[in-house]
Structure formats: C-alpha cells, structure tokens
Amino acid sequence: MNITLTSGKTVEAKEGESILDSLKKEGIFLTSSCGGKGTCGKCKVIVQSGNVSSTSQMKLSQDEINSGYALACKTCPSEDILIDIPKESMLIVEGQIATGKSKDLQSHLQASGAAVDPIASRILIDLPPPSIDDNISDLERVKRELVANGIGCLRVPYRLLTKLGKSAREGNWQITLSTIHSEDCYEITNIFPGNRTSPHYGIAIDIGTTTVVVYMIDLTDGSLLDVASIYNSQIQFGDDVITRIVNATEHDKLHNIHSAIISDINNLLQLLMETHDITSESIDCFVTSGNTTMTQLFLNLDPASIREEPYIPTANSFPLAYAGELGIKANPNTPVYVLPCVASYVGGDIVSGVLATGMHKQEEVCIFIDIGTNGEIVIGNSEWMMSAACSAGPCFEGSGMKHGMRATEGAIENVNINRETLDVEIEVIGDSKPMGICGSGMIDAISEMFITGIINQKGKLQKDKSDRVRDGEDGPEFVVHFGDKKDIVLSDPDIENIVRAKAAIYAGFSTLLNEVGFTFDDVHRVYIAGGFGKFLDIDKAIILGMLPEMPKEKFEYMGNTSVTGAYLCTLSRKLREEAEEISRQITYVELSVSNSFMDEYMSGLFIPHTNMDAFPGVKALMGH
C-alpha cells in the first residue's frame, strides 16, 4: 500500500505498519513525545482520502476526528491513502533559529578566551613510503611522523589498526587521522586514505528531561550548521526524573528508557545528516549535557541509588564512551564526551550553564538559574559556589499544557494585552501561523492577564472581565489567539501549573540566598537559562513573581545554556577542563528537607507573592 502526501511524495506502507513508522523509514519524522504510545496526541495527520484503521483517537477533538485527523502512531492504512501533515506535527530542523544563534555562540566562545580547539581533531600526515632500507611497520611509521610533528603520545585502539594498512596504501601514503585528545594523549578514532581534514562535524546535545536539542557544529571554524530538537520520548516512562527512575529500577525498564533517548538522538542525527547531505564518517564527536538522571539513563547506568537516601549517582565525572557502545548510529569509534555532574540533583546541564555564564571566573557574587523541567540554582563566584534544585515541572517547555509547545516556529512567544481595550497582540516565532504557546509567551500572557485583572492574585480567571474568557473542556479558559481551525488557549489548570512552577523557582532563590547569608542586594548579576527561545521578558517575569524584583540590568537571559556549554566543550579543551573543575567546585544543598523552602513556596502561590513588600514596583503597577 502507498501513503501519498499532499506534498506529492509517496511512501510505501507495509500491512499493519503505522503511518508514523512508514514515514520514519523514509526520513519523515513526526513529533511523538510519547514514543508512539498514542497518548501525547502530537503526531496528528489528516487523512484526505482512503480508508484507515485507528486503534486510538486519544487527544483528538470530535471536530478533528470529523475533519479526518488521526494519530499517525495508532493508524494503519487499509488501502492507498492521501494524507496531509499539519506543520505542528512535523519534526523540523530549526534552521532559522540556528542562524540567529550561530554568531552569538562563536562570539561567546571568543569571549571565553578560548581558541577553536575542538575535542576531536583531524590530522593529515604524509608518510614517506616504506623501502627495504626503511621497513618499519605502518604503525611505527605513523608514530615516527607524529613525533616529528610534536605529537608524542598516540593511542591506537586495536580496532583501528585493522584500517591502517589499507588506508595508507589507498591514499598513496597520505592519510588523515580522526583523533580525540584525552588524558594528555591523542587517541585515534578513525583513519581515512588521503586528505579528509574537512568536512568534519561535532554534535552537541542537551538531554533535557522534556526536550532534546542537538547542535551540528562545523569543527573547522566552530560555526553552528544547524539545530534540531524533539521531545524526549522517555516521557512515555514518566514526565519527571523520579517516575523514570522508578520505571527503570522497579519495573526493569532501564534498557527501554536508555533506548528511548538513544533513538531520539538517532532520529535527530539522521534528520540533520539527511538535510545537509552529511555522512556519519564526517561526524567526529558527540558532547552531551543533561541532569544527573538523564545522564545516567543516557549511559545505561542503573539510577536506583539516585532516588534513595543518601542519593548517590554512579559517577559524576565520566570516562569517554564510544558511539557504538551506546547504540548511536555513527562510526562506532566516535567518542562521546559527557559533561560532568555535581550531585544526584544538580547535573551536567548546570555545570554547562555555569560554564556558559562565566560566573566561575568572576569576583562578584552571581546567581544562575536554569528553568527546565526542574529549576536548578547556583550562587557564588570564582571562590565558591552553592547549588540547589527546586521542582518546577515541565510547563515552560510546553509539556502538560493544553496548547504548550517548545520555542520553535509557530510558537507564540510574546503576548501584550491592551490596558484599555483588553485586545491581545501576539508575536509568533518565524512570523508564521500560531500553533501553540511557548514558555515566554505563557509568562507574558499570565502577567498581562494579571495586570489587566483578567486573573486575580490567586491566578483565577475572572469571567466577567473579557470576552476571551470562556468555558472550555477543562473549565474556564482564556483565548490567546482565535485561529481558523483551532483557538489557542490557556486553561485554568494551565495557569495553576505556571503559578506552582514560578512559586518553586522563587522559593529556590530566596532559600538558597538565606542559606549562604546573602540578600538579593548582594547579587551582582542573575543569569537565567531555559528553553524560552530568543526572549524572556524580565519585567513580566517579575510581575508574575517568578524572578525577584531587582534592577533590570542585573538580569541576563541566556537561552538554553545546557547546549551552549556542550557547544563550548565541543570546541575547546580549555573549557572542558573548566567544566570538570566547576563540577568539583560546586557544593550541593538539599532543599527538599528545608522547612524554609516549603514556607517560601506556599508564600509564592500568589501573584506576585504574599510578601508584597518584596515587589514594590509591581505593587505600584497594581495601584495604577
């Protein structure tokens, strides 16, 4: 049977194979954050002609079902069919966002005082051909040449030896070595005949609990070629790290959970390679950054003890792994560097973030907060650093929110509500048709709704205030955007979600500051990270009570610093060493046992906060 797309492309479908799988085999990837279980509703397609059989229609509205919508993961064609794939279902390469970020990243690297000195390098060598008078072995010939070029220590894993003889002769005694610098030694990871010094790429990966982001980096100049992201399909084993640990250990699913993230990475990698016509031979390294649990699951390490007192991970600093050992579909010898973690609940993503901010080299006390599925906070300077974790949940990444989405094309990222008319103005990433709302859009919308009285201090929608407040499936909801086919709304449970998350974040700040005997006045700078896309409106985040009221110039929004740190480590040996040092320097403080944290959290469940004295500016605004 054939599946024809409205774009004209035709794909073959086997009996009983889902549309999702048939498309995947042809390199067409749909978003499916539940991993094809039929529970996330993200892989919608519209069947325009032909019969299909579906085993689930979960998350589809009656209107959608009537219009031919189906879940690609739970639907098989019964005959030849014609389908349309809505833009929001497509897993896309985010070239547009990438272009904007590439220059920033390269200047970030320069600002760190680090040269482009990638973790993986290619070395071109011209060997003198052997003769009866110069009949040393191929390996000795290579080593002799490298020593002459100042490279003294060379490690050649046995499995690479099998390629040496043939490559040298095929390349007429010119060969290119892919190498990684590790433990003061060059280790060969691949051998090519002739000059193959370019192209070569590195892959930096942020393994978030909710979202996985992959950067493809040109190692010759450090430029960012492209970016792709996807929901972490481990979501099928739980939204949060604890549920996933329980599934891994008590339900014996470790291997499945490990395979889920590997498969996500393989999908993104394949997509990027196909888009840019790159073969896996050109990929020389992987660098990953993630929280401690994500890191252990990525490495297939039993996470049981992370969850049990005294909360011990298997390791915080990791030996190099190889793609083949992990199941990553690349040259099996490609090295995988994993950013070091601090403790069970402060991971490599935070080390990566601190590295990206540079606070570990500053004299003044700074704060770094990463708002992902958890909120992790680091406070300190070049002398000392303390860290803590507060559970914020994945709402800012769009997960668990009715029309939430990641900060990719089609996401509403900016919301303004006219103080008089209550008209709503939105900005959409990529200036395209809005498909959902991302974290920064949510913060904007809720703080604007609060200032205009559409919600009250408890976050409850006021029905009489605006026509846009209406009754929806899940109770009252606010229409952010009226669409042709679908309106984009924030529902009552959505707003509750956000208020709980911002309360946890603010409580984290204030508890950790108290712990080290500082106040917000002592803080020189607050670095904010998270998957909010290009912008985060600091003023609005203060109105919401997520951030403390401080002079605006003290805040700096850094975007996804986990992947930025992975990018930096891909390109600089010096910065990798700094990352290892940061992980050793940070002290972890356990908030979950702190009464003061619970008190602070409860006080934060109001907008902006129960203690209005901490928010004089917002108070003035409310008075107005």
Added chain:
Amino acid sequence: MNITLTSGKTVEAKEGESILDSLKKEGIFLTSSCGGKGTCGKCKVIVQSGNVSSTSQMKLSQDEINSGYALACKTCPSEDILIDIPKESMLIVEGQIATGKSKDLQSHLQASGAAVDPIASRILIDLPPPSIDDNISDLERVKRELVANGIGCLRVPYRLLTKLGKSAREGNWQITLSTIHSEDCYEITNIFPGNRTSPHYGIAIDIGTTTVVVYMIDLTDGSLLDVASIYNSQIQFGDDVITRIVNATEHDKLHNIHSAIISDINNLLQLLMETHDITSESIDCFVTSGNTTMTQLFLNLDPASIREEPYIPTANSFPLAYAGELGIKANPNTPVYVLPCVASYVGGDIVSGVLATGMHKQEEVCIFIDIGTNGEIVIGNSEWMMSAACSAGPCFEGSGMKHGMRATEGAIENVNINRETLDVEIEVIGDSKPMGICGSGMIDAISEMFITGIINQKGKLQKDKSDRVRDGEDGPEFVVHFGDKKDIVLSDPDIENIVRAKAAIYAGFSTLLNEVGFTFDDVHRVYIAGGFGKFLDIDKAIILGMLPEMPKEKFEYMGNTSVTGAYLCTLSRKLREEAEEISRQITYVELSVSNSFMDEYMSGLFIPHTNMDAFPGVKALMGH
C-alpha cells in the same frame, strides 16, 4: 538420532550433521587440522554398529575402511549408531606433560629475577558506605580508596561503569576489581561484588603456523594448571604463511582465516574450562605469541604487505585488544596482550623465545633457534641481536608426515637402533601405545638409520639392509613400530622432508654467522626451541647435520619457548617490558636474497653435510 560412545556417553545428532559437529556440541573435541574439510584424516572414528553415510574416505586405508573407520567430519549417522573414538583422534588436555613443566616454568620465572606480578591483577577494596555527609559518587568513592592504597591512576572504561553501582551494593560495599596495568595506569576489566580475588587465571597462547598451544595459568601463584594443544585449523587455507596470506588477500578469506584461529582458541579454552570447572569470569587475561603473519591473522589485520617487497607488517608492537573485539568467548572486556614482533618474518614467537633464553641479558654471544614451521635464528648478546628466518616446513610438528604427530601422549619421541641386530627400541610419551612419531623421534630415527646404514648419505632407504624396509603406498618405507592394527612408518617422502628441513636450518645458522663475521667457535651457547616435547637428542641432531658440531654442553634444549615467553609475560610486568625492548633491539637480515644461503642449503642436502670437515665427530662415527 543418537550417537553412543563405547565409553557409554550418548550424544544427540541432528539430521545431516556430521559426527564431528555433534560431538563438538557436547564438548567432545576431535583433532581436525583441516578444519573439517575431510583432507587431513585426523578425526577418525570407528563405527561399531548402525548405518552411516560418508562423503569422503580420504586418508583411510582399505583395511581401516573394512574395520569400520570413518572420518567424523564427513560422516553422518543414518540411524542410532555406536562408535569408538581412537585415542589418537581425541583432542586431549595434556595434563601429564603440564605437570612436568609447571615446576620448570615457575623456577624459570624466578631465575629471570621477576616476581609473580601478573599482567592482570585483582584488587579487593572495602569502601566506607556512603552517607548524607559522605555522598560522593560510587566511582569517586572507589578512586578515593585506591588513591589511599597508593594506586593513583585508574582507568574505568565506560562499559564497566554499568556494573559498578550494583556490585558495590550487592557486595555490601566490598568489591573486587579485575585490572590490567597498562600505560602506567590500572584499567578496570571487570567488577565483582564481595571478595573474588581468587580463583583467577591467565591464558598464555602460542599461535604456531601448525600448532596452537594453550597454557592455563593460576595467577595467584604462577603455577601451570594445564596445557592443551591442537593443530591450527588455518591449515585448511594453506600449510605455510605465504599460502595463507594469498588466501587472505587474493581470495578475500581474511575473515575466515581469522575466525579459524579464534575458533581453535575457543575450543581449547572451552575444553580447559570444562575439565577444571572454571567459568570465564575467572579468566583475567590472554597473552599470545606467534610469528608476524599468525599475529596479524589472529588480530584480523590484512597481511597483504607482509608478502610484498619491502615486506611491511601493519604493526610490530600492538595495543591491548579485548576478547570481545576478537571473538574470543570470554568476558568481552578481558584484555589480550600480544607479544611484539620484529619484522615480517621474525615475530613474537622469537621475541618470546629470546626472553625465555635470557640471552638479551648476557655478555657472551649466543644463538637461539626456534624450529617450528619456519626456523628462525637470533644471534647476539645484551648489546646487539641479529635475526633471520629460514623456511624449514612443518615436518617436525608432524604435519605433512605420514605418521607424524605433535609431541603429545602416544608419540614416539625416542628411537634407538641396535648397531648389530638393527633391532628398534622406542620410547613413547606417556608410556602408552604408540600412535605416531613426533619431531624428536624423527630426528632420532633418521640419524640412527643413517649410522646403521639403513639410509645412505642422500637419505635414501637401502632395501637390503633391514626387514623393516618395505614397499609402502608412497614408495619405500621404514617401519619404526609394528602395531596390532597399524604400523608406524617413515616413508621415503617423509625422510626427504626432514633432510630438506635440516638443510635449511643448518644453512640459516652458518649464513647468519657469516653475515656478522663470527664462527661457531665464538658462540657461547646455542638455545634450541621447538615442539619436540621434553627431549631433543643433541648428538643425533648433530649426526643428522641439523645442528653444527660443537661441544655438547654448549647446547640447551628449551622446548616450546614461544609459549614459555607468553607464560613469563602473563606473570611479569618487568618481563613484558623486556619483551618490548627485545623486539626493538633485534635487527632483521633477509636470507631469501642471499646467494650464500642457497649455496649452504644445497650443501646441507646430504647427511650430515657435503663439507664433512665441519663434522669430524660424525665422520669418525661413520668410519666406525
């Protein structure tokens, strides 16, 4: 269908499966040097009842066929059968020989001034259990403990990390690490819960062109637990290294040839493990020694350039490999140390031999000769060493000889012919029923036949001299032993074989000595190695003209020094370093382009030699 053995054991046979394969599955291994191609005739069985179908009877005599003999590799049962396995067909563990050698080996190790300091060691550590106040990761905990014990550098391959957390908790914070010392660092190769410091074993392997010998060594005290050997089943791809290289490179059989030796090693290993009830978890390392081609084939390295001028191997010194990478059936992380080679035609077996003799530490000039499938010679002292190779062929290992066999139980190893009566007296290894004749037996027999005039100076049998000279299948033959069922003979082609081999060896000696400007008088000691079993009668080897006529006390017969060197390297880091140094120190001289070698060879085709002046003692004996 069932195959019942006369011993009482019953084995199941599948339709169309050879008797050889059916037995193998049950751990009963028959000798099959051709690898089951039906050409070597070594896997004979006697079918006592039941019908079978055979596709080949090559190498079986009509008498044997009449008595029910069949080739196990080319015979399938058609119904339930009863078979007898003749002792000479069984691949056996050579416990008896081993016992004799174990003490020698251990004193050899002591004499080298090396302590028992195995390449692989087990480290027992008791970790303080983690607590909230001591919550470093499992890996850091292990490293901290090892640093406290003076072990600074520890390498933990990623794949081992996956075992750490569980082992530590299962062992109640006591764990045992299997480690190997490499590049000044301990590298973990396995992790066990609790105290598993013993048993642990190392496997030393001599990979000969014709024969593979495996030593199982108790690493706790250096004692030799057992020995097993087998014909190298690569023989199916050629008797000599050149034919195997041609097959590997021009007929694309590299992988098959590599698999053949791996399968031989796996068979011997399985046999030893079953015999001694040892699991693969107790095996901590493999050390192999072989000529350069055998080494490359073992490592699956393309040997093409070894055969082509300027005769370049891929490597002479090898990185550690792991059992899993090579297909060896053991814990895949078990390290495999491969003895370094010198050049394309002087390999790790010779380095191993020099190490075993200790000549690299002596002031006086010594000669070492290893008589295997090739004859390789080293001359030198602690200051310098020169080496050369001369092609002797595999006859002394029993290959290509009508009733030739390795020096294992049942082999005639000693032959005396009464000067008057011409009666023949034999000694058999293990004092058992003679099954064939090994290298030392052949040398004895031929030199005795020469002295008694049964053969002339050209090696031709004199029919009128003895009743034991008769016409056989391949022309004239000499009956060494009259058996109940089978006589053991040396045929005319067998004798020619031996004469050519001894001529090549003697030519090698004299050419290399000339090359460095020495004479036999300058030589302090001659170390002789080879698969001759426990003895080699030096006097008789001189009569044959294989060894030069020198005072007898200058000769020392060392047995299989390739496996001795592998044994020594298994047990001593110091000796491994010496082996690496020896491989760098030896200079290789190419004899094949030497006219003087060809002249010497031609002169050696007489017994003892054309130049009788070099053999005054033999001349006197002949006069007598």
